[in-house]
Amino acid sequence: xxxxxxxxxxxxxxxxxxxxxxxxxxxxxxxxxxxxxxxxxxxxxxxxxxxxxxxxxxxxxxxxxxxxxxxxxxxxxxxxxxxxxxxxxxxxxxxxxxxxxxxxxxxxxxxxxxxxxxxxxxxxxxxxxxxxxxxxxxxxxxxxxxxxxxxxxxxxxxxxxxxxxxxxxxxxxxxxxxxxxxxxxxxxxxxxxxxxxxxxxxxxxxxxxxxxxxxxxxxxxxxxxxxxxxxxxxxxxxxxxxxxxxxxxxxxxxxxxxxxxxxxxxxxxxxxxxxxxxxxxxxxxxxxxxxxxxxxxxxxxxxxxxxxxxxxxxxx
Amino acid sequence: xxxxxxxxxxxxxxxxxxxxxxxxxxxxxxxxxxxxxxxxxxxxxxxxxxxxxxxxxxxxxxxxxxxxxxxxxxxxxxxxxxxxxxxxxxxxxxxxxxxxxxxxxxxxxxxxxxxxxxxxxxxxxxxxxxxxxxxxxxxxxxxxxxxxxxxxxxxxxxxxxxxxxxxxxxxxxxxxxxxxxxxxxxxxxxxxxxxxxxxxxxxxxxxxxxxxxxxxxxxxxxxxxxxxxxxxxxxxxxxxxxxxxxxxxxxxxxxxxxxxxxxxxxxxxxxxxxxxxxxxxxxxxxxxxxxxxxxxxxxxxxxxxxxxxxxxxxxxxxxxxxxxxxxxxxxxxxxxxxxxxxxxxxxxxxxxxxxxxxxxxxxxxxxxxxxxxxxxxxxxxxxxx
Numbered sequence: 001x002x003x004x005x006x007x008x009x010x011x012x013x014x015x016x017x018x019x020x021x022x023x024x025x026x027x028x029x030x031x032x033x034x035x036x037x038x039x040x041x042x043x044x045x046x047x048x049x050x051x052x053x054x055x056x057x058x059x060x061x062x063x064x065x066x067x068x069x070x071x072x073x074x075x076x077x078x079x080x081x082x083x084x085x086x087x088x089x090x091x092x093x094x095x096x097x098x099x100x101x102x103x104x105x106x107x108x109x110x111x112x113x114x115x116x117x118x119x120x121x122x123x124x125x126x127x128x129x130x131x132x133x134x135x136x137x138x139x140x141x142x143x144x145x146x147x148x149x150x151x152x153x154x155x156x157x158x159x160x161x162x163x164x165x166x167x168x169x170x171x172x173x174x175x176x177x178x179x180x181x182x183x184x185x186x187x188x189x190x191x192x193x194x195x196x197x198x199x200x201x202x203x204x205x206x207x208x209x210x211x212x213x214x215x216x217x218x219x220x221x222x223x224x225x226x227x228x229x230x231x232x233x234x235x236x237x238x239x240x241x242x243x244x245x246x247x248x249x250x251x252x253x254x255x256x257x258x259x260x261x262x263x264x265x266x267x268x269x270x271x272x273x274x275x276x277x278x279x280x281x282x283x284x285x286x287x288x289x290x291x292x293x294x295x296x297x298x299x300x301x302x303x304x305x306x307x308x309x310x311x312x313x314x315x316x
Numbered sequence: 317x318x319x320x321x322x323x324x325x326x327x328x329x330x331x332x333x334x335x336x337x338x339x340x341x342x343x344x345x346x347x348x349x350x351x352x353x354x355x356x357x358x359x360x361x362x363x364x365x366x367x368x369x370x371x372x373x374x375x376x377x378x379x380x381x382x383x384x385x386x387x388x389x390x391x392x393x394x395x396x397x398x399x400x401x402x403x404x405x406x407x408x409x410x411x412x413x414x415x416x417x418x419x420x421x422x423x424x425x426x427x428x429x430x431x432x433x434x435x436x437x438x439x440x441x442x443x444x445x446x447x448x449x450x451x452x453x454x455x456x457x458x459x460x461x462x463x464x465x466x467x468x469x470x471x472x473x474x475x476x477x478x479x480x481x482x483x484x485x486x487x488x489x490x491x492x493x494x495x496x497x498x499x500x501x502x503x504x505x506x507x508x509x510x511x512x513x514x515x516x517x518x519x520x521x522x523x524x525x526x527x528x529x530x531x532x533x534x535x536x537x538x539x540x541x542x543x544x545x546x547x548x549x550x551x552x553x554x555x556x557x558x559x560x561x562x563x564x565x566x567x568x569x570x571x572x573x574x575x576x577x578x579x580x581x582x583x584x585x586x587x588x589x590x591x592x593x594x595x596x597x598x599x600x601x602x603x604x605x606x607x608x609x610x611x612x613x614x615x616x617x618x619x620x621x622x623x624x625x626x627x628x629x630x631x632x633x634x635x636x637x638x639x640x641x642x643x644x645x646x647x648x649x650x651x652x653x654x655x656x657x658x659x660x661x662x663x664x665x666x667x668x669x670x671x672x673x674x675x676x677x678x679x680x681x682x683x684x685x686x687x688x689x690x691x692x693x694x695x696x697x698x699x700x701x
Contacts, residue, residue, distance in 0.1 A: 215392050216425035218412040220439030220490065230438075234429045 042294070049287035050080040060284050084288035094272065094289065098296065101269040104183075104258070105251040108190040109244050112198040115191060116243065120202035121232075124209070135203070138196050150189060150260050157185050157261070181263035189257040194250070198243040205239025206232070238308075245304050249297050269293055341404070343368040343526055344389070344494060349398030350550075351384055358384040359395070360550040366494070371520050371527045373537035376547035377573070382530045385547075386496050389528065390419040402493060413442070418492035422499040424483035426471040432482050433458070433467035439490040457485035460519070477508050484516075488523070495520075497529040501536060513539045534574050538562070546570050562621075567701050571619040576655070578620040578666045584612050584698075591693055594618060598664035599640040604696040617699045622669040624695035627656055629681060632690045639690040640666070644683050654679060658689055 051060040062079035065072050088094045123134045141149060156162045157179035164176035179185050209232065217227035255270030262268075267275070269289065276286035342365035351359045359381040366372045374382040387393040389400060391412030400407045407415060418439065426435050433454050440450045458464050461481035471479055480500065487495055500516070501509045517540050520527045531537050537544050538558035545555040554566045565571035568579055582596030587610070594602040594616060602618050610616050626632075632639055645665065646657035649672075656668045668689055672679070681687060 210423065210425065212421055212423055212425040213427060215390075215412070216419075216421055216427070217438070218392070219390055219417075219419045220486070221413045221442035222438075223411075223413050226442075231427060 045287045045290055047080075048283050049084055049285075049291050050082065051284045051287075052079075052081060052083070053282050053284050058283070059281055084284045085292070087285060088288055088292060094269075097267055097269045097272040098292070100266050101252045101254075101293075102296070104186060104190065104254075104268060105248045108187060108194065108251050109198075109248045111187060111191050112194055112247050113240065113244065116195055116198035116202055117236075117240075119195075120199045120206055120239075123199070123203050124206035131207075138199050138203075142196070146193065147256065149193070150256060153185075153189055153192065153261060154180065157188070180261065183262065185261040186258050189261045190251055190254070193257060194247045197246040197250075201242035201246065202236065202239040205236045205242075209235055241304055241307055245300060248300060252297060253293060340367055342366060343370075343403065344528075345399075345401040345404075346385075346389075347399040347401065349385070349388060349395045349400065351381075351388060351393060351395050357381075357550050359388070361398070362550065362552055363398075364545060364552060364555065366526065366528060368526055369524055371517065371540055371542045372529070373541035373544040374528065374530045374547060375534055375537040375544050375574075376532065378532055380547040381550040382532075382547050383498055384550075386419070386498055386528065386530045389494070390417055390496055391415050392419075416490075416493040417496055418487040418490055419496040419498060420483050420487040420500050422502055424471075424479050424503075426479060426482055426486070428471055430470075431467065432463065432469050432471065432474070435471065435482060436467075436486045436489050438486065443490065453489055457489050460488070461485045476503055477512070480504060480512070484519075488519075488525075492525070494526045494528060497527060499531055500529065501531075502533075509536070516540055538574075546573060548573070564697060565619060565699070568617050568619070568699050571697065571699060576622045576667060576669070578622065578625070579699075580618040580620065580664070580666075582616060582618060584610050584614045584616055587612055592698060593637075594698070598662050599638075599660060599666075601637050602696065603637040603693045604698050605694045610698055610700050614700060619697040619699055620666075620691060620695060622655060622667040623653070623671075625666065625668040625689050625691045627658070627668040627670055627681060627687050627689055629685060629687055631688050638693060638696070639688060641686065641688050642666070644681060644685045644687055647679070647681075647683055649679075656681060656687070658687055660689075 642660035
């Protein structure tokens with residue numbers, strides 16, 4: 001039997017069409033996911049941040065009643081307010097919290113970079129057969145619950161804890177210093193918890209770097225330390241950016257570590273948020289705090305994306 | 317085992333080549349250098365002199381140690397023993413960044429984050445040359461490799477051939493005493509490789525620099541080099557001009573490694589001043605003019621290049637010596653020439669090459685034809701090892 005040539009073409013076109021739909025569907029899945037679990041909750045939070053607190057269930061007003069029709073929607077929109085935002089702007093507590101969070105996140109990220117880079121570099125330069133083991137060593141803390149590890153740090157840092165015992169035994173200190181409830185403890189906790197998030201992207205970048213480039217640099221008259229600055233560091237910038245972002249953003253909103261290890265004299269924004277939600281039961285102000293936090297975090301994210309675009313254009 | 321780089325008989329293509337002046341001091345002297353990696357010897361007791369202005373090729377199969385030797389010259393590997401002298405100064409302990417040699421890497425090793433001009437300027441900046449001088453030299457180098465206008469591009473925006481030229485420009489920018497080239501053309505396609513070989517040669521002549529190239533491609537080595545060293549298992553087997561290596565190999569290994577060859581084992585019967593006769597079970601009596609160092613009764617090998625063996629369907633008129641009959645058992649058509657595999661009556665398979673002088677699609681000699689092979693006495697080389 002002979003098939004008409006037209007039939008074949010039709011089949012191909014049809015096939016392509018289903019292909020395109022398949023491709024669209026695949027692209028749609030993450031958008032659906034983001035829409036359902038990020039955009040929608042965010043819009044709800046945004047709406048709550050524009051509401052007034054109320055002693056009711058839910059604890060804010062106005063509440064949108066979709067069944068009540070057009071008039072109810074008008075009343076609802078008329079009931080929205082930006083008071084919560086002006087309140088946050090007027091009370092220095094919130095500004096201090098934001099600044100504290102940014103400060104802790106920035107300094108922690110720098111510390112993580114300073115500690116993480118040599119670790120990642122060492123891993124990438126280690127013999128091939130050791131690398132999976134070193135990789136495991138970095139990841140293995142995740143096998144224990146995060147909360148348990150932070151409680152363990154309380155044990156280590158308390159006045160008669162392991163750290164002070166060691167310091168006393170080594171005669172570095174005469175009097176055991178108090179570690180807990182200080183910023184130092186917060187930084188220790190941050191660096192400890194977020195180190196893998198800094199090391200792994202750095203390792204991935206450094207491991208891919210062609211060692212011949214360093215030989216070429218040496219051949220062209222560049223001593224090793226200088227080759228590090230001129231070749232290794234610029235080429236690991238994408239890893240540094242990825243690691244810094246993976247650490248900085250969650251640290252800004254971190255709640256558990258400052259709450260368990262830090263002092264009460266100044267709280268990070270995560271703690272303020274918690275207080276507003278659970279102690280003051282002021283959902284509208286808490287939501288406004290969360291929305292401002294998100295906007296703050298958009299800055300480094302957009303910065304990173306711009307850099308990535310530039311790299312794509314410039315081609316690293 | 318190494319021939320002196322002089323020899324009145326040298327078939328040097330360039331009469332002005334400094335290597336033909338025996339009194340001249342070598343620019344680079346490698347003295348009994350050895351290097352092993354975790355017990356396995358890569359280079360063993362290797363000595364070599366390279367002269368100013370020479371284009372020297374190190375040729376050998378992969379794993380023969382040629383790249384290791386080059387890396388030791390660049391200072392990227394330290395020899396276990398031996399010395400490397402440049403202009404009479406010991407270079408062995410000098411770190412790579414202080415050696416007046418530059419290397420062009422097989423992978424090119426261009427810095428991906430730097431523009432073409434910054435790649436070329438990299439070495440010059442290390443020397444803290446003034447900016448104007450650097451800019452001038454970068455422009456010179458770009459012109460030299462015909463990449464004007466490409467200075468602002470990043471390496472990934474260039475084709476493979478262009479990247480290769482950037483790598484060449486970068487390694488030449490510092491005007492090294494010796495340019496080391498590690499398989500510089502391996503990543504190019506065949507046609508581009510051929511063109512680039514001639515560009516390299518004219519560049520070397522134009523700049524008057526000394527080039528040492530490492531390659532596993534014998535055609536490449538023979539094309540570009542004034543002199544070449546054939547390496548195997550970390551040792552130099554023969555050092556000579558390409559023509560000498562091809563026409564007068566010093567061992568079976570070299571004869572077999574370079575080009576196609578028929579190796580016929582035999583025993584020396586008689587020796588006269590101008591000729592040596594050899595008995596062999598493979599073919600009839602063999603006669604050669606180059607005696608080598610053989611004595612009557614010695615077991616020797618006769619090396620015979622296929623293009624020096626004549627093949628015909630008629631029996632030659634003087635069949636006594638250097639003639640054998642057989643049956644064609646395979647034909648390789650290569651376009652310019654055809655290779656005929658002939659099974660001699662003794663069972664020995666010999667190769668003969670014939671230039672395809674006509675455009676006829678049907679060749680006069682076909683498979684299973686009965687043919688005669690014969691060659692002149694001066695076509696064969698007698699090898700004792």
